[in-house]
Amino acid sequence: MSGSTLGKAFNITTFGESHGKGIGVVVQGCPPGFVISENVIQKALDKRKPGVGISSTKRSEPDRSVIVSGIFNNKTTGTPIMIFIENQDAKSKSYDDIATLFRPGHGDYTYQAKYGIRDYRGGGRASARETAARVAAGAVAQIVLDQYNIKIKTYTLELGGIKAVNFEDISQKDTNDLQCPDLDAADKMIKKIKDIKKEGDSLGGVVEIRVSNVPAGLGEPVFDKLDADIAKALMSIGAVKAVEIGAGISASQMTGFENSDQILPTGFQTNNSGGILAGISNGDDIIARVHIKPIPSILKTQVTIDVEGRPSEISTKGRHDICAIPRINMVCESMMAITLTDHLLRQNRYFLSVL
Amino acid sequence: MSGSTLGKAFNITTFGESHGKGIGVVVQGCPPGFVISENVIQKALDKRKPGVGISSTKRSEPDRSVIVSGIFNNKTTGTPIMIFIENQDAKSKSYDDIATLFRPGHGDYTYQAKYGIRDYRGGGRASARETAARVAAGAVAQIVLDQYNIKIKTYTLELGGIKAVNFEDISQKDTNDLQCPDLDAADKMIKKIKDIKKEGDSLGGVVEIRVSNVPAGLGEPVFDKLDADIAKALMSIGAVKAVEIGAGISASQMTGFENSDQILPTGFQTNNSGGILAGISNGDDIIARVHIKPIPSILKTQVTIDVEGRPSEISTKGRHDICAIPRINMVCESMMAITLTDHLLRQNRYFLSVL
Amino acid sequence: MSGSTLGKAFNITTFGESHGKGIGVVVQGCPPGFVISENVIQKALDKRKPGVGISSTKRSEPDRSVIVSGIFNNKTTGTPIMIFIENQDAKSKSYDDIATLFRPGHGDYTYQAKYGIRDYRGGGRASARETAARVAAGAVAQIVLDQYNIKIKTYTLELGGIKAVNFEDISQKDTNDLQCPDLDAADKMIKKIKDIKKEGDSLGGVVEIRVSNVPAGLGEPVFDKLDADIAKALMSIGAVKAVEIGAGISASQMTGFENSDQILPTGFQTNNSGGILAGISNGDDIIARVHIKPIPSILKTQVTIDVEGRPSEISTKGRHDICAIPRINMVCESMMAITLTDHLLRQNRYFLSVL
Amino acid sequence: MSGSTLGKAFNITTFGESHGKGIGVVVQGCPPGFVISENVIQKALDKRKPGVGISSTKRSEPDRSVIVSGIFNNKTTGTPIMIFIENQDAKSKSYDDIATLFRPGHGDYTYQAKYGIRDYRGGGRASARETAARVAAGAVAQIVLDQYNIKIKTYTLELGGIKAVNFEDISQKDTNDLQCPDLDAADKMIKKIKDIKKEGDSLGGVVEIRVSNVPAGLGEPVFDKLDADIAKALMSIGAVKAVEIGAGISASQMTGFENSDQILPTGFQTNNSGGILAGISNGDDIIARVHIKPIPSILKTQVTIDVEGRPSEISTKGRHDICAIPRINMVCESMMAITLTDHLLRQNRYFLSVL
Secondary structure, eight states: OOTTEEOSSSEEEEEEOTTSSEEEEEEEOOOTTOBOOHHHHHHHHHTTSTTOSTTSOOOOOOOOEEEOSSEETTEEOSSOEEEEEEOTTTTSSOOHHHHHBOOTTSSHHHHHHHHSOOOOGGGGGGSGGGHHHHHHHHHHHHHHHHTTTOEEEEEEEEETTEEOOOOSOGGGGGGSTTOOSOHHHHHHHHHHHHHHHHTTOOBOEEEEEEEEOOOTTOOBTTTBOHHHHHHHHHHTSTTEEEEEETTGGGGGGSBHHHHSOOEETTEESOOTTTTEETTEEOSSOEEEEEEEOOOSOOSSOEEEEBTTSOEEEEOOOSOOOSBSTTHHHHHHHHHHHHHHHHHHHHHHTTOOOOO | OOTTEEOSSSEEEEEEOTTSSEEEEEEEOOOTTOBOOHHHHHHHHHTTSTTOSTTSOOOOOOOOEEEEESEETTEEOSSOEEEEEEOTTTTSSOOHHHHSBOOTTSSHHHHHHHHSOOOOGGGGGGSGGGHHHHHHHHHHHHHHHHTTTOEEEEEEEEETTEEOOOOSOGGGGGGSTTOOSOHHHHHHHHHHHHHHHHTTOOBOEEEEEEEEOOOTTOOBTTTBOHHHHHHHHHHTSTTEEEEEETTGGGGGGSBHHHHSOOEETTEESOOTTTTEETTEEOSSOEEEEEEEOOOSOOSSOEEEEBTTSOEEEEOOOSOOOSBSTTHHHHHHHHHHHHHHHHHHHHHHTTOOOOO | OOTTEEOSSSEEEEEEOTTSSEEEEEEEOOOTTOBOOHHHHHHHHHTTSTTOSTTSOOOOOOOOEEEOSSEETTEEOSSOEEEEEEOTTTTSSOOHHHHHBOOTTSSHHHHHHHHSOOOOGGGGGGSGGGHHHHHHHHHHHHHHHHTTTOEEEEEEEEETTEEOOOOSOGGGGGGSTTOOSOHHHHHHHHHHHHHHHHTTOOBOEEEEEEEESOOTTOOBTTTBOHHHHHHHHHHTSTTEEEEEETTGGGGGGSBHHHHSOOEETTEESOOTTTTEETTEEOSSOEEEEEEEOOOSOOSSOEEEEBTTSOEEEEOOOSOOOSBSTTHHHHHHHHHHHHHHHHHHHHHHTTOOOOO | OOTTEEOSSSEEEEEEOTTSSEEEEEEEOOOTTOBOOHHHHHHHHHTTSTTOSTTSOOOOOOOOEEEOSSEETTEEOSSOEEEEEEOTTTTSSOOHHHHHBOOTTSSHHHHHHHHSOOOOGGGGGGSGGGHHHHHHHHHHHHHHHHTTTOEEEEEEEEETTEEOOOOSOGGGGGGSTTOOSOHHHHHHHHHHHHHHHHTTOOBOEEEEEEEEOOOTTOOBTTTBOHHHHHHHHHHTSTTEEEEEETTGGGGGGSBHHHHSOOEETTEESOOTTTTEETTEEOSSOEEEEEEEOOOSOOSSOEEEEBTTSOEEEEOOOSOOOSBSTTHHHHHHHHHHHHHHHHHHHHHHTTOOOOO
């Protein structure tokens, strides 16, 4: 019933607020015997830390993760793995302004409506900081996926309306700050970010996730379809407003003949399905895209109301990210890893090996 | 672990195959005391029955639903409600052709990969017929929503690439066969359907779901966000390849200032959020859009392989739908109703009234 | 949230009331490829049908089960298996008397308190008839257990205060009407039943369940321990008031030295643990005992109140069972089979075979 | 699937090992607005700390709890409450002896069989230390129960075979070290403990839990019955080998007339049901008893095997508890509080108040 747990065979429970003592995750269902270290988790966390990408401010938040349980002699034991990330600057800021104001585009109003109380400091539980716990869990999931050689690539397809058009060589994403495989587009995106920053505004964009070597057979019809669970996992990231699988939106404009991936003895001719048919993986690359809204915390003045319903104005001063990309890319990748690991283990239960 | 159950406080479990004895649903968690009749469920089922809309063939499948349990003296008792729909023509057809062939765009290949066995008759469990059980459950959910005066409208935004541009008066959707509020667009869609039928091909489209009178406060952070659960519920419908919430895809191209719904004492100025902020309803209309792929069963010849991996060809003769719209509209509406009812009851648990 | 579903990897959802259209069960998570027939399920159902055992009345209720879904060409397909048992005499009796009276020892009062409405016919959802659905599901579970050669024996240890003292040869249970391995005790039990029947009263008893060939390693610490899940499964049977594992109650009176099963290279010296240590099976026989209350429907007059709270009297005329034993034995066995199958499949997920 | 989570509407997830960094619990579903402090949790923890009762050794383990998340300005916010208890002496002991030996009566053998790896230090995840996390969660649950004036009393009924016979005044339990309401029996129990200590052996016992002011209507038929969930919660405590509800074992020896609680306008005449009928609370006191095995760590030499299967001997030197009573009493009380709170919130969802 409570929404901070995701997954069934491999599942994660996150806790913590932006400016409380810290945030963390309990990972359940990780099979025993996997080698895992804080180093591996730290590397994943570093990919979403503040300051990553030109679109992010240069605050220093080390985000040091500690493995609290579930590991013995560097190996998973099959028991719950708790990973904790202390909040370093938990008490350093004043939040008097937003204590009584509802920030447009944030959860301030809705948390108040739901619970009648909210931890307003830095967004509290609704802060994007919570996604660090997801990334830590995703690092654990990826270790399981590695056993199958399942690899996930995540890259920027669009930012501020500028589209990557040439992305045949996805590895080019690692040559620029925005994880965009099209370097020309990346240059334009960087310029756009600089321009919008001057205006005190922010940008959104589109991220694609592509997974190779996924075995056919993952996904549980009819509700826990692999694409349904991927959609939920990605849509549960705060800034995401749309999720596509495979041809996605463009599939709705094709004819049946154009869209159906015909089958050759060597495999599917095309991959409009995004590697998923009837909710089950077909062995082709899993492809998903997420559409990300612009950061709602902006310097430009917006009108709002206070908790008493009186009209007011708000402007987010100080440093803030201009775009969730590329920090959000690692969050998307982590949610994909967690979902695939869950379905791998769910599929495993059918194999009745004598213990 | 098993994927045929959806929801937590209000939950549904479906069962059945296209050409077995029948399909059905067990609805758990419906509060006691609601008046419910087979008539109400039948009316909902009639909206998705074959022959609805010009895009659907005129087969006669009555889809008679029977309430098997959970109702006493026409009222819900709080115990599981089982609704069953018998398969009338279960044994009438020959499926020798697809017994050994994998139909492109269908789940034949993936069910075989997952389970090593499949009920190939009419798609078996993967058949769209399963969605009739969802519609029956949705009718139960809507009865609960009625108590809050929560109303759902579902209509066609696009079909075969033709977009509805004028849809201020959504009620116009009831004046045409395709449930499109733009009558000019509807005419063009109908013509497009006739043309593509001659070509032996099929079409996809876009459906929008809009819900009014949803109270603020529904949705459970951080994974069971209302938008995340809506995305899963809608993506779990076979033909859906993308889900948007509110401004959705276009949100990724706005600036923060353009996208953030500023707040007046009278309410939100705009509704780019689609009625959901940080995963919790804000009291505005919930808005979601689904992008639907074209029907994969087409007359045009496609290449495929048989279960032995040998190359073959396939062409779906006989009657088949040209587009899942408008039959799928009622399925989308039902999934929305089920998801909202679940979150209504989940939110209720916080209210500690003495029993 | 809703309580009619049990299990995680292998799970069952039951529905139906005593005098509605019928009762049934949806079994999810049964691996594909198992041969299953209505015959096998019927044989299990026949072991709990009315008229089994001298303690049960000789009504004729055939309890014909129908497999509605999940089976194709006599094999499980991995999709939900729905089994339905029609209520033959659903409308034949008058329940005007208990429509307004609360029967002592039954759920009449509590269902009314919980839901504000109840299907009073024959106990409605609270009827022991619901356990037929459990037995049908147990038959499916046993087919999975057969693959591991896991065998369950269930027998009567005590009835009406008469204890079986000599039960080294459990197979003797099949030679008498009460499934008691001690034939002398069985004779006394039969006499006791006849005597109590004349008094218009009823009896309780004790049933033991013993499972052989359970592999070590089943059970998920720390809450879903194998013994915890067995306790829940057995206590969920209406008449059960106590559950013991292994030495059970007597363990509380032993010293640590007496109770700890010391370990030899050939195995555990004793089995006070009942085959479960720290919630995980240890390879020894699983042993559980359930203590069953006497049938509350008796000819003797009892005082009660009506739905308005006014004092009244009640006496159950007509045929009724004198003791839940031996019909309940098969229900206990089925709950054990379901729980073990669930944990077998849960353990399987750790085995990361490449698909 | 993973067993370290319990409950649905109010649920808890524990993590941690005996000699890792610490243990903790994530509590989900606690309604917002409740005042909660570390003091309240500490008081609960102090009731199960080492050194409580003459049967426990006098080690000093402070068990300081820290609330890490979910609380703001001393009030619950509706978000996950994480409570952490650091392991103070995590690295102080040598466990070389049990690294390779399986202790009889412990989970050493079964954890090894299940996972192929185990954290052997102090029992690792299987240590009774894990129950401290349950007690912390139980303290949160009790705060919710207080709102309904629901009170739980837990006391010792039997220890080392010595039974309390006179316990009409339960408050007498607070006047002695063993929480036994019968002072004469308590004296004999203390003597028995001293005697058995000299023998290098240990003792078990029986604990009763009684809950007053539980509203009628809690419990979800047919599997999540209130008594079934209580049985699971209590049986999931490591040392528990049997659970009784109400008359329990003695119910199996009564006649139907003796056992059925007849109903007067003023309430039930007797309480053999233990406050639960057909799995739903009836408004009377909830009564449960647990039978606890003796501590398996004893000075007396026992035979066992090592991880290679070779015969060996083991004797637990140093301080160890002689009986789990009375420390386990608080664990039992906590599991009852958690289960009742879960069912209270589950029942609440039926109340369709407009938000």
